[in-house]
Amino acid sequence: MSSTEIYGRLKDALLELDEATVLDLTRKALDGGAPPLEVIEAGLTPAITEVGARFERGDFFLPELLVSADIFTKAIDVVKPHLTREEGTARGLVVIGTVKGDIHEIGKNVVKLMLEVAGYEVIDLGIDVPLQAFVDKQRETGADIIAASALLSSTMPLLKDLVGLARRSGVSAAIIVGGAPVREKHAVEYGADGYSPDAVGAVRLVEELVSKVRADRTA
Amino acid sequence: MMTSKERMEAAFQCKEVDRVPVFCEQGGINRRALGITYQEMVTNGELCALTDLAWHDLIGDDGVGVYFDTCVLAEAWGQPLIYLKEEPPFPDPAQYVLKSPDDYHKLEPFDLMEAPRFREQVKGTEMIAELAGDEILPRTLSIEPFVTLGEMRGMQQLLMDCVRHPDDVRAGLEAVTDMEIEFCRKLIDAGVRWIMLCHDYGNASLMSEKMWMDLEGDCLKRLHRAIREKGCYLLIHDCDPNPYVDASINAGDLDAFCLWSLPKGTSDWREFKAKYGHVCLNGVWEPTPLGTQRTYDQVVAESKQMIDDLGPTGFILGPGCEFPQNGSIINAAAMVDASKEAAGMKVEPRRLSSMRGLSR
Known part of the structure; x- marks a missing residue:
């Protein structure tokens, strides 16, 4: 054959x-x-x-x-x-998690899985993640993307807080948000770099943003 | 003027009402009426009953009852939960009791009254029925068997098992259905008169309609029938995009749908109502905007539009899923005020002006 x-x-x-x-x-x-x-x-x-x-x-x-x-x-x-060492290199590094006070994980897990399938390395912080932990892990690893999920009306505002915290901390990663109640308009309002309603769209978004982040870093 | 009980029964039967009933789907915000923690509310039936009655007194809505969370049955079956002070308990992901597909076959029936939280739920329901049974129609919430199974196996693993081990999943669903029926029957005996049954897996965001019906269809028929045979109204809840409304109707014996997303092939709610007008509709507010993004005046105006489009018969105004627990209580009251205004009833001026003053 x-x-x-x-x-x-x-x-x-x-x-x-x-x-x-x-x-x-x-x-x-x-x-x-x-x-x-x-x-x-x-x-x-x-x-x-x-x-x-x-x-x-x-x-x-x-x-x-x-x-x-x-x-x-x-x-x-x-x-x-x-694979050779070079061939085995990931296409980018993503830190992912569900924000503090929220224990929903299926959406976050599907995004993680699809990113891994697309060749990205993903560090999963899990559920109920303190905002500072996203920032700390990005700094520790130099991740290209922080991906945060919230499924509750009560935890959605934390996405905005996370964007604010990351910006104040000088994080050099793009921040993307998602979760059932989150819409594009919220991502814009929160100052996030991107939003996707589903996992397949999240992969496309990450592809686009990793290039941008890396270009910005070398500029 | 109708009592809340008469109003809800008329709505379920698609008969004339004095005003459109309102159900806030309060599953966490109601604890603010007594200032108790989530953990207190979901472990003490009497406190849960009292806080929902206090909510009813404060807001004037029509859905009163004792509902803890979705995990009562899974916990009774031995699933360890994690309790938080201000959030609903959830299964410990490190300790799912169903560790392999074989374990679906090991689910044995048990005496529900041995489960402490279920006993509390029964106690709270009896209390509500005794205190307000002539005035209100006591409610509770139950869940389709898939939800309980997912709480014991892990949702992700269960979804994969549906592809790889469908016969094992079916065995698990059958066992859970038997206990769900027992769960509902005991609560009906305690005074529950309508049950909101969550069809969380019956929508396009989780699985195909074919897979859902192949695996759980017969179980749902049994569960629906068992609830209705006890003289209890059945409201089907599905809060995800593209709910499988036709399949739910085919499972039989239901009185109402609680939704905020339209099923495929329906372009707006008026079209939905025209197509499914024989079934009462509860909703159709999207919870997050209702609870956290609208002002009192906006909620009144949009609610009146919904009543105009979808009422007054066969319609219960409210969110299509749980009212956000961090939401504005004023906005919950605004739905009741809208219902009264739409029916030409007097809205208490002191309260109305107070609401307007506090509006965001």
């Missing part, structure tokens, strides 16, 4: 949420001498991109998205040992 055939079948298998076949084909591609980076970029990435497109169209829902992301992550783990 040629690499092209393997990649086509790999895509089909991931869309069918067939974990065993995805992992088997990933190993077959590597054993057949395909470059590890090609296995990711030509095999796995188109498949997970199609998963995202199906999710946005409403053909896939959260359970399918979570399972496909889980399979994708396992396939990447198969490829990883074969």
Whole structure:
């Protein structure tokens, strides 16, 4: 089987949420001498991109998205040992968490998963996170993005406080916000750098902002 | 003038009302009426009853009852919770009791009255029914089996199990449904006359309609029927985008929907009302703007517009999800004032001027 055939079948298998076949084909591609980076970029990435497109169209829902992301992550783990150090470098670093007083995590976890799938390193601070912890972790790691979530009307205003705290602290990262009651207008009002209503949009937003943050840092 | 009880019953039956009833869906803000903490409210049935009665006296709305939080049944089944002073308790994510798909098969029925918080909920309900049962229609909140299962397995893991281990999930849902039915029956025996049942998983933000119905459809039919067979009104609550209204109706035996998002294929609430007019509608305020972003005058004006569009029969004014616990109490009262004004009733001038003075 040629690499092209393997990649086509790999895509089909991931869309069918067939974990065993995805992992088997990933190993077959590597054993057949395909470059590890090609296995990711030509095999796995188109498949997970199609998963995202199906999710946005409403053909896939959260359970399918979570399972496909889980399979994708396992396939990447198969490829990883074969990557050179340079090839294995993450596309950016994101610090993520749900703000203090809020224990909702599913939305935050899905964003985290989709970012990891897209090649970003994500540091998850968890739920009920004090605002200072976001700032401290960004400073400690030099993260490109702080992503904060709030699901309650009572915790939403903390997103504004976080933006204020980060700005006062001179944090050199973009701050993005989200959560069920949060809208674009709130992000603007809070002075955040971006907002997305869903995980797939959050990946696009991070892609855009990481480049901007890095350009600003070197300017 | 109708009593609150008569008004709510008429609304559920889509009959004439003296004014549109108001349900604030107060699940945390009501504790401010007595100045108690969240933790006190969700562990003491009598305090919970008293604070909701005090809220009713203060606001004049029509939804009174004892509701702690969504975790009472999961906790009774052994799920450890984390209690906070000023927030509702939640399952400890480090200690989910369902650790593998096999564990769905190990859920055994138990005596609910052995569970301390459920006993408190029963006690509080009995107290409300005794103190105000002739005047009000006591309520409570229950949850679809998926929610309880998610609280014991972890929501993310449960959603993945729905794809990978659907038969195990079905077994878990069946076991939870049996206990949910028992939960509702005991509260109805204690005096509850309408139940808001949360269909949290029945919308496009969580799973497909097909998966929802394949896994839980039969359970929901059993649960709906059991509630209605006891003579209790059933209000289905779904606060996420694109709720599966038709599927809920197909599950049968319901009296009302509480919503703030429209189902797919419906462009506005008037169209919704025309399509589903045989079922009472509760809402349709988005909670955050209602509680935290509007002034008293704006709430009155927008509420009157909703009543004009969707009432007066078969409509209960209120937020389509819980009134924000940090929200403006004045804005809750504004909905009641709007209902009175829309019906040509007198709104207490002292109170109205006081409200206007305090308006943001």
